[in-house]
Amino acid sequence: MQKITPLHAVHRQAGARMVDFGGFHMPVHYGSQVDEHHAVRRDAGMFDVSHMRIVDLHGSAANAPRAFLRHALANNVDKLSVPGKALYSCLLREDAGVLDDLIVYFLREDFFRLVVNAATADDDIAWLSTLAAERAPGLRIAPRTDLAMIAVQGPNARDKVWRAIPESAAATSALKPFNAVTVATGFGELFIARTGYTGEDGFELVVPAQEAEAAWRALEAQGIAPCGLGARDTLRLEAGMNLYGQDMDRFVNPLESGLAWTVDLVAERDFVGKAALVAAKPERQLVGVVLQDAGGVLRAHQRIHTGQGEGEMTSGTFSPTMKRSIGLARVPIGVRIGDVVHVEVRDRRLAARVVKPPFVRQGKVLVD
Amino acid sequence: MNVPKELRYTESHEWIREDGDGSVTIGITDHAQSALGDLVYVELPKAGRKVAVGEACAVVESVKAASDVYAPMAGEIVAGNDALAGRPEAVNENAYEAWLFKLRPSDAGAIATFLDAAAYERVIAEA
Numbered sequence: 335m336q337k338i339t340p341l342h343a344v345h346r347q348a349g350a351r352m353v354d355f356g357g358f359h360m361p362v363h364y365g366s367q368v369d370e371h372h373a374v375r376r377d378a379g380m381f382d383v384s385h386m387r388i389v390d391l392h393g394s395a396a397n398a399p400r401a402f403l404r405h406a407l408a409n410n411v412d413k414l415s416v417p418g419k420a421l422y423s424c425l426l427r428e429d430a431g432v433l434d435d436l437i438v439y440f441l442r443e444d445f446f447r448l449v450v451n452a453a454t455a456d457d458d459i460a461w462l463s464t465l466a467a468e469r470a471p472g473l474r475i476a477p478r479t480d481l482a483m484i485a486v487q488g489p490n491a492r493d494k495v496w497r498a499i500p501e502s503a504a505a506t507s508a509l510k511p512f513n514a515v516t517v518a519t520g521f522g523e524l525f526i527a528r529t530g531y532t533g534e535d536g537f538e539l540v541v542p543a544q545e546a547e548a549a550w551r552a553l554e555a556q557g558i559a560p561c562g563l564g565a566r567d568t569l570r571l572e573a574g575m576n577l578y579g580q581d582m583d584r585f586v587n588p589l590e591s592g593l594a595w596t597v598d599l600v601a602e603r604d605f606v607g608k609a610a611l612v613a614a615k616p617e618r619q620l621v622g623v624v625l626q627d628a629g630g631v632l633r634a635h636q637r638i639h640t641g642q643g644e645g646e647m648t649s650g651t652f653s654p655t656m657k658r659s660i661g662l663a664r665v666p667i668g669v670r671i672g673d674v675v676h677v678e679v680r681d682r683r684l685a686a687r688v689v690k691p692p693f694v695r696q697g698k699v700l701v702d
Numbered sequence: 703m704n705v706p707k708e709l710r711y712t713e714s715h716e717w718i719r720e721d722g723d724g725s726v727t728i729g730i731t732d733h734a735q736s737a738l739g740d741l742v743y744v745e746l747p748k749a750g751r752k753v754a755v756g757e758a759c760a761v762v763e764s765v766k767a768a769s770d771v772y773a774p775m776a777g778e779i780v781a782g783n784d785a786l787a788g789r790p791e792a793v794n795e796n797a798y799e800a801w802l803f804k805l806r807p808s809d810a811g812a813i814a815t816f817l818d819a820a821a822y823e824r825v826i827a828e829a
Contacts, residue, residue, distance in 0.1 A: 362739075363739060366794075368740040561710075564739060630743060631743055631763045631768065
C-alpha cells in the first residue's frame, strides 16, 4: 500500500508528475525539473519532505536519550550542548554498514529528535527499539506521523518564509545553520531548522499535519516555487551530499562512503560499529566526477576504469547549474583528485575527471 | 497530451510523418517527452546507416533517465537533426517540430501499419 503525505492532494491539484519514493507517492516535478532546480539556486523553492520520518526520543535519568544516542550513533551527540543544535550522523550496524543517515536535534536532556529517511524509517525504529531494550528500556521512541515537513531552500528562502509566516521572523532571524527553534505561529507550533539538502540557505519547517496545506499555500503566495524530488536530487548531488541507498547502504562503511567526517573515533566512547571501523582498512573511497567527453550522462551503476582498478558510479546526473554531467563514484583508494578516469556510458568509455565534492554551493560552481 | 491527427505512432512512443518524397521523419511523442522530463542529451544516427526494424538508433537522455529510440521500419537513415545536439530541450518545447531523424524505408507501404492518432491515444490512456 503506497503511503501519501498530508500535502498529496495539493501536489495532485498542481498537476505534479508523481512517482514512488521510499513507499510514498511523491511529486517528481510540477512541470520542469530544471526550472525548479534553478528556482532554488537563484531564488527560493520548497519541497514536501513529509515522507521523511520524525522520531522523538523521550527519557530521563537512567533512560536519558543523550547516553543512548552516544552509543547508537556514529557521530558524537556530545557535540550538541546548546538546545536546538543539530548533528548529521550515520546509524551503523555492528559491522559498520550504514543502516541510515539522519539528523539528530538536541532539544532538552530528556528530549532529542531524529529525522530519518522514508524507506528506512521502519527498520531504523525497530533497530533503535532493540538497542533501547538492552540499554535504556524506559526510553520512549515516538514516530511523529502527525507532523508534516516542508523544506524551503534558496538565497531568498528565509526572507520569503518570514513574509509568509511573520511570527517566525523574530525567532529565526539570528538562527545559525544547523540549529532549530520552536515557534508559535498561525499554523500552530512550528519547529524551524536552518537545515536542508540543496547546498543553499533555507529552513526545514516541521508543521502539524492539519496545517500543512495552509502553510504550503502561504509560502506559495510569497513566490516560493513548488519543487519535486527530481530537482531535490540534482541539487543535493551538485552540493555533494550522499543519498542513502545509492551512495551508501548497509553493505559499505562510512569511510568508503565519503562520510569519515561524520564518524567520531576520537572520543573515549563506545558506539555500535566502532570496533569494525577501527579495524577497517578502506580499499575504496567516494569521490566526485565531472564528465569531460560528450556522449551521454553519468548514471548510478556505470562501471569506471581507473589506473588503480575498477570502480562504480553511485549517483550521476546532468547538472543544471554547470551544464555538464556530474556524479559520485566509489573508486579504489589510490585514485587522486584531478585524475582522469573512464566511465562506461552505454557502449563507450568516456573520460571524466575526479574532483572533491561539493560541485556547487550557494549558487557558485566550486569545481572546474 | 498533444497527439496530432496526421501522424502515425508506435507503441514505443515514436511518431512518424510521411515526407512525400519516399522518406519519413521520426521523433518522440509529447507523451514521451513529458514522461522523460527535461532532455539534456540526444544522440542521433548518421546519414547512410542501414537500420533494421526495432533497431535502437537514437538515444534521448533527460535529467533523470536515458531512453532508446527505435527505428519503426527497416531502411536507410537520410539525416539526423543535428540542431538538437546544442538544444535538446527543443524536444520538450515541441516534440512534433523537434524531429530526431529521417529514414528512407525499404517498404514505403509499411507506414500504413502503424497506429493512427486515435489508437495511440488509447495506448497512452492505458499507460
